[in-house]
Each structure stands twice: as C-alpha cells, then as structure tokens.
Amino acid sequence: MEEQKIWLSPPHMGGNELKYIHNAFDTNWISQFGPNINEFEKCLENYLGENSFVSAVSSGTAAIHLALKLLDIQSGDIVICQSFTFVASANPILYEKAIPVFVDSEPDTWNICPNALEDAIKHNIQKGKKPKAILTVSLYGMPYKVDEVLEISKKYEIPVIEDSAEALGSRYKNQLCGTFGDLSIVSFNGNKIITTSGGGVLISRTKEHKERAFYLATQAKEDKEYYSHSETGYNYRISNVSAGIGIGQMEVLNERIAQRRLNHEFYNDILAQFENIELSSEPNENFYSNYWLNTIQIKRSDKLSKEILKEKFSESNIETRYLWKPMHLQPLYKGCDFFGSNLSGIIFDKGLCLPSGTNLTDICKERILKVLNMVK
Known part of the structure; x- marks a missing residue:
C-alpha cells in the first residue's frame, strides 16, 4: 500500500475559516464586495503597522500589475527586476509593454545583488534611459538586503516595488517585509504560508494610492449613477468568500x-x-x-x-x-x-x-x- 503523499507546501486551515465563509453566504455577499474584504484588509493593516494601506486583490500578480500602474509605468519604460524569482514577478512588466532588465543574486540571501543593481542603473542612465522602478523579491521568505537596495533607490530616486509574495511574517532588522517598498505585495496563493485559496494584496504607503488601486481593480468605474469609464480598469478585486478564508488564516499566522x-x-x-x-x-x-x-x-x-x-x-x-x-x-x-x-x-x-x-x-x-x- 502506497504511503500518503507528503506535499511541498499544502494549504493548512486553522478551523475558523468556515465561520467567515458561512457569514458571506448567509448575508449573500459572495462576490467582489462585502464586509469580509474590509475586515481582511484591516487585519493586514493592523499586522503590518503604520503607513500600510492594504488593497485585497485576486492574486499577487494582479497586485504587481497595479503597483506598476500606480507608478505610471508605460510602454518602453525600463523596470529593473530580480532575475531569481517566479515568472509572476516579471510578467506584469510585459503587460504594460515596458522593458524588463534583470539583475543577478548575491550569495547571502539569493536575492537582488546591490552591486549589479547599481551597474544596471548606471548603464541605462548612460544610455539616456533612467529606470522607472526596481522590483525586488524576498525569495522563499528570506528578506533581501534592504538597507543597500533602499540606499540605491534613494540615491537615484527610483521607487521600489517590494515583492513579498513569499515573505509574509519575515523581517529585516525587526521590520516586517511588505513595509519597505514604495509599494509592496503579498501573495495568498494556495501554497503560501497562509492562503485565501487564491489572492493577494497591494500595500501602499498612502491612502490615495489605496483608493487609486481600488478604482483600477474594479474596472475603473467612476463615481456616477451610471457606468462611466475614462480609462482602462481591471477585474482584480478579491471575492468576499476568499477574504473570509483570509480572516481565519490571519488568526493562525x-x-x-x-x-x-x-x-x-x-x-x-x-x-x-x-x-x-x-x-x-x-x-x-x-x-x-x-x-x-x-x-x-x-x-x-x-x-x-x-x-x-x-x-x-x-x-x-x-x-x-x-x-x-x-x-x-x-x-x-x-x-x-x-x-x-x-x-x-x-x-x-x-x-x-x-x-x-x-x-x-x-x-x-x-x-x-x-x-x-x-x-x-
């Protein structure tokens, strides 16, 4: 008889998730609006601390795409991206027809190498094309060399998108991952440390960015009595059912x-x-x-x-x-x-x-x- 399979990183429910799912069904809030979404965002904002404004979306990939939109990344813009990562970190750059430039790892954390990062920035500035963003990853939950990267970001005035898809709860100098970037993201895919079945969050530093992210994630619908749209939006909002799973999972994080x-x-x-x-x-x-x-x-x-x-x-x-x-x-x-x-x-x-x-x-x-x- 074959032994039971040991999976790499399976979902692990805490027990209270069903309470929030049942509430979503009982109140008929089962789509992209509802109290579970608001509560899930609040739980994460409380966990991450000051200046963390959370927008719950359908995936970590969607969150990265929204981050690029908030930074006004356009066709032909250069975005520097850590090479050692899952493809979802880089693909949103292509969504906007921007140009990814990849940077190697350093040996201590396997994350973005500060020296190679600065080389990439200098090279592109010399070509007359200053990069518009730096996308760095905390690979497998290990924080990147935050001080060195942020020093380079400040020196060249290039914002950081922090991909903490795998790093919820990780810390650098006792500060939580997801709080270092100008914009940050976390994934709640089924294999992550906690899950919403599928989902992610965009973490902004300002309330204005959070509001803009919500607008873009809900098809860029304008605040009118009829459906009015002046720019391209996306169907990126998390469901109230999935957010209920997230609330229960936050209890056991x-x-x-x-x-x-x-x-x-x-x-x-x-x-x-x-x-x-x-x-x-x-x-x-x-x-x-x-x-x-x-x-x-x-x-x-x-x-x-x-x-x-x-x-x-x-x-x-x-x-x-x-x-x-x-x-x-x-x-x-x-x-x-x-x-x-x-x-x-x-x-x-x-x-x-x-x-x-x-x-x-x-x-x-x-x-x-x-x-x-x-x-x-």
Missing part, C-alpha cells in the same frame, strides 16, 4: 510562521551530517525568515545531484521541486539585458526545495530523513 521555522530547525539538524548538501539559512541576526520553503544546494557528483535526490523523494511519494529558474534564462525573456555573474543560474543548477508545510508531522519527517540517508 504567527503559529504558521513558528511551525515553518521549526521545520527549518529540523532540516538544519539533520543536514549538518551531510557534507554534500547545504541548507540556505539566515545570513545574520538582521534577517528573520518565515522559511516558507526550505531550500538546499547539492554538490554534484556521480552519486548525487538535484535530479537524483528529487527522484529518490518521488519514489517515496514525497514532493520536492526545483528552484525557480531565473528569468534571464527563460525563453520568454531571451534577449533582455542581464547584469551579474549568473550566480542565480548556478544556484538553480544545484538547488532543490524540500517539503515545508506547516502540517509536516514527525512521521513525515522520519520518511524524509529515511530518503536523505539513502544518499548519504
């Missing part, structure tokens, strides 16, 4: 972060015995990761590679996944400018994501350890 960090301690303890496997961890005390996913690099040999280890896990009905393939290596973005040394490509070549769900039991961990011992 701190518990979920603690559970993910315990998973990291488990991997840290067992992988200390493996000379050929390196676990990605916080570089110093300034970084506090939610460890959404635990990621490793494997020193390739005849006996071990990411492909071999992935297959071993698969044979034991355990899901693992390769790291995000950097954008500068994707066929979709062939020909785009790239700045760096291809460190992200090297990491991708050696890397694997390990099961990191908050419902990972001791029995699951024993099965994971058993597979690892096969390749020791």
